Amino acid sequence: MELERYRASRAQLVTRALAVRFPPLRTRLRQAIRYSLLASGKRIRPILALAAGEVGGAPPRLVMPFACALEMIHSYSLVHDDLPAMDDDDLRRGRPTCHKVYGEGLAILVGDALLTEAFGLMASARAAPRAG
Numbered sequence: 459m460e461l462e463r464y465r466a467s468r469a470q471l472v473t474r475a476l477a478v479r480f481p482p483l484r485t486r487l488r489q490a491i492r493y494s495l496l497a498s499g500k501r502i503r504p505i506l507a508l509a510a511g512e513v514g515g516a517p518p519r520l521v522m523p524f525a526c527a528l529e530m531i532h533s534y535s536l537v538h539d540d541l542p543a544m545d546d547d548d549l550r551r552g553r554p555t556c557h558k559v560y561g562e563g564l565a566i567l568v569g570d571a572l573l574t575e576a577f578g579l580m581a582s583a584r585a586a587p588r589a590g
Contacts, residue, residue, distance in 0.1 A: 468508050469501040471518060475526050479579070490560040490568045495533045497551050503528040523583035527576040534572035537565055 473496065480491055504525030511521030518525075540547040540555040542562060547555050557565035 465500075465505055468505045468518075471508070471522070472501045472504040472525055472529060475522050476529060479526060479575075486560065486564060487567055487571065490556055490564050491571060493559060494537050494550075494556045494568055495530065495572065497533075497553070499529075499533075499551060501529060503532055520584075523579050527580045530572045530576035530579070534569040534576070537572070538569040541565060 476495055477492075480488065480495060482488070482492065507525040507528055508518050508521050511518065511525075536550060537556045539545055540550055541557055548558055549555060555565070556568055560568070
């Protein structure tokens, strides 16, 4: 199915861009960010952002910062939603939640970092060149 190939290819682009944005480091915070952000999600929100950009004539590279930011915000909301003070979930996407693996304090910082980095990424994105 052509739609499934499109979805898979765009999800792979987003995952690669996120992995580049957060390369592996030995800090526990970075490990916890990658654990949550690079989990096997569907990437629907960033795929829709990329598709909307394509419909409007924007190449994926110009939309990618915003697509990644959407996924970072979504991941932040999931990490915080799973916390003991919220839903107190033990599993997310079939594996232990961030706070179960890294502790509640670090999970809070993971969410805070993802939200802050998302806005930083959007603010630093380059504008498309003007036509004409």
